[in-house]
Amino acid sequence: MSDAEALNRRLLDEIAAADKLPDRWRPAFLAMPRHLFVPGVIWVNADGGGYTARRRDDDPAAWLEAVYTDDAIITQVDDGATPDTEPGRRISSSTSTPSIVASMLGRLQAEPGMRVLEIGTGTGWNAALLAYMVGEQNVTTIEVDSVIAERARKALAEAGVSPTVVTGDGTDGFQDNAPYDRVIATAAVQHVPYSWVAQTRPGGIILTPWGTAYDNGALVRLVVDEHGAAHGTFVDNTVTFMWLRAQRAPRPEPPADLAGAAESTTTLHPDRVAWENISASFAVGVRLPDVTTKFVDADGGSDDDFTFWAFSGSSWACVDVTDGASAHRVLQHGPRKLWDEIEAAYRWWEQNERPLTGRFGLAVFPDRQYVYLDSLDNPV
Ligand SMILES: C[S@@+](CC[C@H](N)C(=O)[O-])C[C@H]1O[C@@H](n2cnc3c(N)ncnc32)[C@H](O)[C@@H]1O
CATH class of the missing domain: 3.40.50.150 (Vaccinia Virus protein VP39)
Known part of the structure; x- marks a missing residue:
């Protein structure tokens, strides 16, 4: 052999x-x-x-x-x-x-x-x-x-x-x-x-x-x-x-200038919406298909300090995470409030009993296609 x-x-x-x-x-x-x-x-x-x-x-x-x-x-x-x-x-x-x-x-x-x-x-x-x-x-x-x-x-x-x-x-x-x-x-x-x-x-x-x-x-x-x-x-x-x-997703980079962004805080850790649970990230993506994300390690902080970025068109949002903190600073800029949208999509998933990816399906017609939950007549 x-x-x-x-x-x-x-x-x-x-x-x-x-x-x-x-x-x-x-x-x-x-x-x-x-x-x-x-x-x-x-x-x-x-x-x-x-x-x-x-x-x-x-x-x-x-x-x-x-x-x-x-x-x-x-x-x-x-x-x-x-x-x-x-x-x-x-x-x-x-x-x-x-x-x-x-x-x-x-x-x-x-x-x-x-x-x-x-x-x-x-x-x-x-x-x-x-x-x-x-x-x-x-x-x-x-x-x-x-x-x-x-x-x-x-x-x-x-x-x-x-x-x-x-x-x-x-x-x-x-x-x-x-x-x-x-x-x-x-x-x-x-x-x-x-x-x-x-x-x-x-x-x-x-x-x-x-x-x-x-x-x-x-x-x-x-x-x-x-x-x-x-x-x-x-x-x-x-x-x-x-x-x-022809269907490659864009890969935007964080803006150099953060001026003019609206500031708030969140208690929702970005890991929960984009990484920890694959069914959650899938569901948020189905609700917000055009939003791209990026995790950037913080300079000089602990390994678990990072910034989570979200982008779509001219809108961006970022969440600064410090390891162990219970609330995180949010900046949002542009016509869409992307972090608010991500939080709402994640809450939608939670309120629908945290469905696993296998409960979702895709329907494709000549002129449209959509993702559904459990049955064809329940588009997401
Ligand atoms: C993961 S690789 C495929 C692996 C392959 N089946 C094998 O056995 O090695 C994906 C391939 O899809 C090709 N590809 C990307 N877009 C395409 C398109 N529009 N039409 C045809 N091929 C495409 C890429 O050039 C790449 O070679």
């Missing part, structure tokens, strides 16, 4: 023990090992922020160990604009965490012979696993970045499978090979492109990471109906995928 095979088997046993590898997918993971798809240059967190390149040739054993660890591997930064001799700033392609890949494939319920559309080819690994399960002629995968698409085509061919790899914007789906039985996205959306629904047969399933500018971490499983609509519940809230390129 080669080193790679031994490491692959060790990882698969680990994932299976955590109940995340459906038995029927194990042969695909053995036949399409991850190391065939991970490029020779990967990116890791750099000291002091950003990302730095690691080359397989510099340390082949460390590269292989990283490939067979249950973590995402960054395979491109800054849309390919940064050379691997310089630090990267933003992740733009990766191969997802193996246990997440496995559990998503399980949730997709893809059977041999089904036609599958994947959005976000990346390394091609997920497309290879799908091709092994449903047949290579039944898999279409779309990648927006032409360099990544070409690299995936090559890796897939070398691994012995040739699904259709389309270079293009997955927002449009791929009409030529429709209708699909299954659509799986491996990039997150804030709005499900209606083309995915239109290109899926009635009864077909769409599985996609979904989020808001406030909170990115949910996975929704939609079933398409006879009338050209799709709906279904959120089935997970622990998966953070990069955004579909």
Whole structure:
């Protein structure tokens, strides 16, 4: 047994023990090992922020160990604009965490012979696993970045499978090979492109990471109906995928000048609305989908002293947290009182018996889409 095979088997046993590898997918993971798809240059967190390149040739054993660890591997930064001799700033392609890949494939319920559309080819690994399960002629995968698409085509061919790899914007789906039985996205959306629904047969399933500018971490499983609509519940809230390129959330920075802001205090700790409970952050995000947030450590304070920031358009708010204090200073600026809105959204969640993410669902129609709580006729 080669080193790679031994490491692959060790990882698969680990994932299976955590109940995340459906038995029927194990042969695909053995036949399409991850190391065939991970490029020779990967990116890791750099000291002091950003990302730095690691080359397989510099340390082949460390590269292989990283490939067979249950973590995402960054395979491109800054849309390919940064050379691997310089630090990267933003992740733009990766191969997802193996246990997440496995559990998503399980949730997709893809059977041999089904036609599958994947959005976000990346390394091609997920497309290879799908091709092994449903047949290579039944898999279409779309990648927006032409360099990544070409690299995936090559890796897939070398691994012995040739699904259709389309270079293009997955927002449009791929009409030529429709209708699909299954659509799986491996990039997150804030709005499900209606083309995915239109290109899926009635009864077909769409599985996609979904989020808001406030909170990115949910996975929704939609079933398409006879009338050209799709709906279904959120089935997970622990998966953070990069955004579909056209749906990237803004990443504003705190203003240098705080003059003119209205000052107040709050007893609600920002951790409670944005971090501590994933169902709470999800719900606040559903109520305030366009609000982005940022935690900034305080200079020279304790590790638990920080400022929580919220932004939307020209409005911003911040909450200064001192460890152990029972009330925190709030500044709000602009046409919207963002901290007040966040507090109200959090209170809404509390008053509705603190629903877990799984009680929410998403409905997608040709002309609108909305999140509901418990039933379609109860939009949030
Ligand atoms: C997390 S990676 C996908 C991982 C991949 N499935 C694998 O097995 O390696 C997300 C990919 O989606 C791609 N992407 C982003 N926006 C896209 C779009 N609008 N259409 C198609 N692909 C897109 C990115 O370039 C990136 O390669």
